[in-house]
Amino acid sequence: MAGLAAIFGSGAMTNSIREIEGMEIIFIIGSNTKETHPVIANCMIKAYRKGAKIIVADPRRVPMVKFAEVFLKLRPGTDIALLNGMAHVIVKEGLQNDEFIREKTEGFDAWKSSLEEFTPAKTEQITGIPKADIIKAAKMYGRSRKAGVFYTMGITQHTCGTDNVRTIANLATLTGNIGREFTGVNPLRGQNNVQGASDAACLPNVFPGYQKVDLPEVRRKFEQAWGVPLPPKRGLYATEMMTAAVDGSLKALYIMGENPVITDPNQHHTIKALENLEFLVVQDIFMTETACHAHVVLPAACSFEKEGTFSNTERRVQRVRRAVSPPGDARDDLSIIMDLSRAMGYPMDYRSPEQVLEEFGRLWPALAGITYDRIKSRGIAWPCPSKEHPGTEFLYKDGFAKKIPFMPIAFNPPAEGVCENYPFVLTTGRNLFQYHSGSMSRRVEAIEKHAGEAYIELNPADGEKIGIANGDMVRVRSRRGDVTIRARFTRRISAGTVFIPMHYREAAANVLTNDALDPDVMIPEFKVCAVDILPMEKMAAEKPRPA
Amino acid sequence: MVSLTINNKKVSVPEDSTILEAANRNGIKVPTLCHHPQLTPFGGCRLCVVSVKGMPKPVASCTTTVSEGMEVATSTPEIENFRKLVLELILSDHPNDCMTCEATGSCALQELAYAYGVKGQEYAGERRVYAKRDGNPFIERDMEKCILCGRCVKVCDEVQGVEAIDFTYRGFRSKICPSYEDDLDCEFCGQCVSVCPTGALTGKQWARKGRYEGVREVDTTCPYCGTGCTLTAHVKGNEIVRVSSKPWSPNEGWLCVKGRFGYKFVNSPDRLTKPLIRRASGEFEETSWTAALEYTAAWFKKIREQHGADAIGGLSSARCTNEENYLFQKFIRAGVGTNNVDHCARL
Amino acid sequence: MQRNNIEIRVCMGTGGVASGGAEVLAAFRQEVAASGIAASVKEHCSTHQVGCRGLCAKDVLVDVAIDGEKVTYQFIKPDMVPRIVKEHLLENKPVDEWRVGEDYERFGRKQIKVVLADCGRIDPEEIDAYIAIGGYESSRDVLLNWYPEEVVTEIKQSGLRGRGGAGFPTGLKWELGKKAPDDIKYIICNADEGDPGAFMDRAVIEGNPHSVIEGMIIGAYAICAHHGYVYIRAEYPLAVERLKRALDQARERGFLGNRLFGSNFDFDIKVKLGAGAFVCGEETALIASIEGQRGMPRPKPPFPVNKGLWQRPTVINNVETLANIPTIIRKGCGWYTSYGTEKSRGTKVFALTGKIKNPGLIEVPMGITLREIVEEIGGGIAGGKALKAVQTGGPSGGCIPASMLDLNVDYESLAKVGSIVGSGGMIVLDEDNCMVNMAQYFVKFTQEESCGKCVPCRVGTKRLLEILERITKGQGREDDIERLETLSGGIRNMSLCGLGQTAPNPVLSTIKYFREEYEAHIRDKKCPSKTCKALLTYSIDEKLCKACGACLRACPAGAITGEKKVPHKIDQAKCIKCGSCYDVCKFKSVMRD
Structure with missing residues (x-):
């Protein structure tokens, strides 16, 4: 969210949920909307019924793909390449919003030259997406002036999470798809009151309302209000x-x-x-x-x-x-x-x-x-500055505080790549039925009965390679630990990539995940780490490998 | 705008309105069971038929659009007789076990039968009998009570995009069910339950908890994902017996499986009910609030004195309210004296 | 003996095939080859299959034409073939005893064949056979020389009305289709013939599939559609096979695909198989079915011609309607209007069935009287019984009592007496037919075929059926006729689509004309035509019984007891009322009451 705030001024969704149904293009990247925000997905389906076209970019064939005009099945951690590649096509096709770029942005030319290398062919090579699909998606988004981007942790939970957000912002800025009704950049919050907890400043660097703790005049205001002296420098992030x-x-x-x-x-x-x-x-x-x-x-x-x-x-x-x-x-x-x-x-x-x-x-x-x-x-x-104000559906109606900077972003692979010992990319996330750590949802009998068991999703081809059958118990191991978990074969995930939902304490995905952090906002790289999968009997027979 | 008369009253409504919409907009009630304002018109129950001058037969008002100068009568003796006949037919194939039905008190069929004084005896005959019940843990499907209004089929397709159920079989044996009569295996959003006009679809965990008599409705915000759906907790005594959502809420009355059925954690026997302090033995011991808070404050003060305020940290929660989060960080910053405060926004 | 041209035509419609047509055809091919005729007359001897010619009751029908001199044989079995080849082909002595009789000729006398003209004459699996009789000339002419508006005008002026049942003017439908503003439009041929006992469309597609394809091409051109569908029942395997073959052949010749006949017009046709649902004959249900949805009707308007398949303007014509088109174009609307009545032009194909001597497929000019059809074409009632009524329009139609036999058969006249032309089912009923039972039969059919969407049809027809069932079981209640009428009125007025709206017709028309039969069932617990089993008692007249034991042996239920020289008795508790005893008794001692 900090990435977005640095560019446009605020880190929140720029549109309202209501506006979704008025969009022409809905670009969903790194969000399994149908499972993590089911009712927002309903709004997207409503838009689809009205003729909106949907683009989905995800390593997994998530349920929203059913409604997608284009599905971009990218390799985990290659979002920057995809987004730069799309920007490349939009510029090559001359679909950018010149007026918007001229009046509201800066740094376009330098950024434009940074896109040169992201040709469709190169992008295909990095992301694994056929270049025709990249071009199609780019043209769809580029031609529309009512296009909304939606993302969640699939974008942010990477060591390059902030850069991912910046590339999304670049794309929106390039086409002027921000600051108007029915068009914008929309991070979907995973939990009921993430927005409120952030607004209220349960954050180490700001006072309520994103007012920086290290600004003396801000601190004075709060010291006055709260009647005590306040510490001047930022505190520790949770991970710190x-x-x-x-x-x-x-x-x-x-x-x-x-x-x-x-x-x-x-x-x-x-x-x-x-x-x-x-x-x-x-x-x-x-x-x-x-x-x-x-x-x-x-x-x-x-x-x-x-x-x-x-x-x-x-x-x-x-x-x-x-x-x-x-x-x-x-x-x-x-x-x-x-x-x-x-x-x-x-x-x-x-x-x-x-x-x-x-x-x-x-x-x-x-x-x-x-x-x-x-x-x-x-x-x-919010913003709702007065008792008469109706509130604000979409942000930046009256322009931006400063010129929007185009930021050249280089593609770097995830912190932990696959290797001989850990040949699978593990990506984590949520499922429809459970919620976060499961402390609430796992105590709902019906949910637990229906979706009470942890599982690892993998492509049947990988299952065959490992020598297991659908439904077998397997041991999943990373450099940080291992869990025992049931294998669930599905073609919605590509060979080489596996998925574990985060909710299950008995096979907690976060035993395996990498605590490497995004240097800007201290978000851990939940979405990519390298693991190995072993059948149970083989695991017992083998000696543990050095990490 | 199009001008027409309904029951001799001149009204003006937007083009493309249906007669039903035109009537409702002008405060004229027309009975219907299959129509749902948020779904595309179906035209199956035939209760909303009206008489239109110049038309040889009654027309379904839910599917007929208005036209200039149209003369509509929503209630004539002939029309009311037809409606009564349709209700007789529906009830002739309905269990009529309102005494034990979950929907009693919120059942559209019950209300209409009452209003028209129809008992379902006139054409009594064979009734559909289904033995099998669905094994899923969320949605009770009592298909003997189903009047095949099709709302569930439509909401599942049009709103939810899942298409888990459809009409199957033909004639009197027509039935709405998942393919091959399998148990329901879907997203369990319960949208179908929310639009069902009878007791055919109900929540399994609602059973015998309390119908509508003596139930309080409390509007609140869903505690799960960030969408922030407005939901209504139905409370009897000190227990949530059901959750629904109102169609005029920002989420238009739609919820997901967690919002609709995930409230049972509230009454979980696992809930913490007493403050606990860990004793030297390592065991937790129940204690009073005063003891627990004084003990905690003493520890914080001791550490602050020995190591400074920055040796203390606070983690707040995206699950808590704005007010609690505000107060928590104020406590950490002003009460403890450190900026070491964060929450799980990124996790 | 010098013979130049021998043509043997074996009827291979579904009726012909069912009677062993394929075996007969094979036998002819084998015998002809063995006889050496084929060698001596070379290419001038052809043995081929043809479609249905209508009189299926006499299948397998075989034409043997020698230098144009045609002899038609009936009831041919493979073992009869050698004699025909020997005597007729080799010795030029037709086998007179196997030739069709006078009724075959009479069957054809009052018929005017437009749609069926070439069924039974040409090989339906060979496009050249169709081309040889002028096929595809109409469409070629239209596409190269006509404006679409001219086609519409021509069809409007021909007065052709939809032959699927409703009788909507085809030219007007095309005009609406043409005017509908959209780049993408569809034309659909409705070949989902569902009326029990009706086989008009099947016979046309089996006998002359190219005429339907050509009709579609002309229609598509008239409304500017580039995509066509034939929605055909999967239960018609032979028709489907011949249709697909015909489409392939037409495509090969460039009559379908891009730039038809060298014009700028593109058009192609897909075949979509129906799953055998009667309701899919209803336009909107048919569209839903093509779209992959369950075949359920939706309310009209919007009509398909504005919002049809995939929400695009769609014209749906029935098989027979389309098969008329090439001939109308070729011979002109003036020729077509010379047949029929002022409001019902041209001819109509009927599937004549029931208690008639010559059941089969007939094509007659509109306005012909029922009497002409029943007595002249059909040869009267079989078995010397008395005609009771004629049922037209299948499950959606009604009964016309014998007293109205001079009624003209056209849309208006039939509607006036409470029946319909429908798609062309015509069932002749005699004194042995119970009218309550007949109504029950049709209501059972519609009830089972109801899509389940609307209450009056789904539940209403079920209750209608239950009341009819109890009447025929002798459990009818005093006010049941009134109840039937009220319920029927409700179903007719309140149902969503035509299936439900017309479902009560068989009930209402039989009550109208045969009320006393209902009353007999209800009040006297008797079935006047002795059809309803529950109301019958079989007993043996001791005076007439010769104790021959025939009935005793025939009884499947062991209900008859008796010894030699002792009159037999029927145990009423065991009797299942099958009537076997009644049928076998030579002395008329078994009484049915």
């Missing part, structure tokens, strides 16, 4: 905290509603970090894999048991309401934090969640106009 815990510089951790043991890469490393802490407090609704390592566990209320707001992927602030009361002594997180803060000598007294939102809105104008009363029956998308 784990490293700091391992090396001993981080001593205590307060985790609210998170389960890093399952969701962070390289599980052994995460557990080691947590075990090394002097004090760990976990506040959650279940005894999660992370809570097991805590010194204090605080029982919290779930979203059906409290009042508040969530901000969805289109920046829409929506009400959360209490339907039932929490079990036993469990309490809503607000009151827990307030009590803890008081005990720490920093009393915070709010009579209602709405008071908290009001304070948030005073410190960040984008939320200033949003009150509980206004969002009683329907949420409002």
